[in-house]
Amino acid sequence: MSGRVLVTGGAGFIGSHVAEAYLQEGWEVVVLDDLSRGHEKNVPKPARFVRADIRSSEARTLAATGKFDVLNHHAAQIDVRVSVDRPAFDAEINVVGLTNLLDGAGEGGIRRVIFASSGGVVYGDPAVVPTPETAPKLPVSPYGVSKLSGEHYLRALGALRGFEGVAMRYANVFGPRQDPKSEAGVVSIFVSRLLDGQKLTVFGDGRQTRDYVFVKDVARANVLASTVKLPASNEFDAPAFNIATARETSVLELAKTVANVMGKTPELEFAPPRPGELFRSSLDIKKAKSVLGWAPTWTFENGLPLLVDWFRTEAR
Numbered sequence: 001m002s003g004r005v006l007v008t009g010g011a012g013f014i015g016s017h018v019a020e021a022y023l024q025e026g027w028e029v030v031v032l033d034d035l036s037r038g039h040e041k042n043v044p045k046p047a048r049f050v051r052a053d054i055r056s057s058e059a060r061t062l063a064a065t066g067k068f069d070v071l072n073h074h075a076a077q078i079d080v081r082v083s084v085d086r087p088a089f090d091a092e093i094n095v096v097g098l099t100n101l102l103d104g105a106g107e108g109g110i111r112r113v114i115f116a117s118s119g120g121v122v123y124g125d126p127a128v129v130p131t132p133e134t135a136p137k138l139p140v141s142p143y144g145v146s147k148l149s150g151e152h153y154l155r156a157l158g159a160l161r162g163f164e165g166v167a168m169r170y171a172n173v174f175g176p177r178q179d180p181k182s183e184a185g186v187v188s189i190f191v192s193r194l195l196d197g198q199k200l201t202v203f204g205d206g207r208q209t210r211d212y213v214f215v216k217d218v219a220r221a222n223v224l225a226s227t228v229k230l231p232a233s234n235e236f237d238a239p240a241f242n243i244a245t246a247r248e249t250s251v252l253e254l255a256k257t258v259a260n261v262m263g264k265t266p267e268l269e270f271a272p273p274r275p276g277e278l279f280r281s282s283l284d285i286k287k288a289k290s291v292l293g294w295a296p297t298w299t300f301e302n303g304l305p306l307l308v309d310w311f312r313t314e315a316r
C-alpha cells in the first residue's frame with residue numbers, strides 16, 4: 001500500500017533515508033526542510049523539495065493543501081545540550097513547530113502522523129533494561145520533555161482533528177549521512193576520527209551502554225508504521241513503538257568493533273564522565289516485532305562499511 005507523504009527533516013540524516021524508503025515502496029514524496037542542519041543533496045530524487053521552516057505559515061499551508069495521506073515528522077532541534085542551554089528555542093522548534101504542522105495536518109485531512117520521538121530520552125533513567133514502551137516517562141532534559149510533549153500533542157490533537165498519531169521511539173541511530181559533529185553520533189565520530197588517524201575519546205570508564213540501530217532499519221519501520229492497523233486501545237503507549245535492537249553495546253565494545261571493521265587499532269583517551277549521562281540504555285522491541293512485523297536486519301558488521309564508504313566518498 002502506498003500514497004502521498006510529506007517528510008519533514010528529509011534533508012537530514014534519518015529523514016533522507018525515510019524519504020528514500022517511501023520512494024522505494026512507490027510513495028509520492030515531498031520533503032520539507034529549512035536546511036539549518038540538513039543538505040539539499042541528501043534529498044532523494046524524485047522527491048520534491050520545499051525549503052521552509054516548520055514554524056512558518058508556508059509549512060502549515062503545505063500540510064493543509066498538499067493532499068497528503070501521511071505526515072512523517074523528522075525535522076527537529078536534536079541537540080540535548082542546546083536544549084539545556086536554550087530550552088525556549090528547543091520548545092519553539094520541537095513543540096511550536098510540531099503544533100503548527102499538526103494544525104495543517106488536521107485542516108488537510110491527513111490520515112496519519114508519524115513522529116520521530118526518542119526512546120533514549122523519554123524514559124529518563126529507566127529501572128528496566130531493555131525498556132518497554134509502558135515504562136514510566138520521566139525525561140531529564142528539555143529535549144526529552146519536548147519529545148514527550150510532542151507525543152501528547154499527537155494524541156490530543158489527533159483526537160480533536162481526526163488523524164492517527166504514531167510515535168517512533170528510536171534508540172541511537174547510526175549510518176551514512178550522520179553528522180559527526182552531532183553529539184548523538186558517536187559511531188560517526190569514531191569512524192571519522194579513525195579515518196583521520198586520531199584517538200577515540202571515551203568519557204568515564206567506557207562501560208556505559210547504548211542500543212545502536214541502523215538507519216535503513218529505522219526507515220523501513222517508518223514505512224510499515226504508515227499503513228499498519230494500530231492497536232485499538234486508548235492507552236498512551238498504544239501507538240508508540242521502540243525502534244532498536246534490544247542489545248546493549250558498551251562504548252569500549254563499540255570502539256573495538258568500529259576499529260575491527262575498518263581494519264584499524266583504536267587508541268583510546270579517557271575523559272571525565274559527562275554529567276547526567278545514562279549508564280545503561282537499551283529498548284525492548286517485542287511490540288514493533290508483533291504489531292509492525294519489523295525486526296532489525298542490519299548489524300555493525302554490514303552497516304558500518306556503508307558509513308565508512310560514505311565518509312570516504314561524500315562526507316569530505
Ligand SMILES: NC(=O)c1ccc[n+]([C@@H]2O[C@H](COP(=O)([O-])OP(=O)(O)OC[C@H]3O[C@@H](n4cnc5c(N)ncnc54)[C@H](O)[C@@H]3O)[C@@H](O)[C@H]2O)c1
Nearest residue numbers: 009011012013014034036037038053054075076116118173
Ligand atoms: N539520530 C538519532 O539517533 C535520533 C534518536 C532519536 C530520535 N531522533 C529524532 O529523529 C529526527 C531526525 O534526527 P537526525 O538525527 O536525522 O537529525 P538531523 O539534524 O540530521 O535532521 C533534522 C533535520 O531537520 C531540519 N530542521 C531542523 N529545524 C528545522 C526547522 N525549524 N524547520 C525545518 N527543518 C528543520 C534540519 O535541517 C535537518 O535536516 C529528529 O526528530 C530527532 O529528534 C534521532
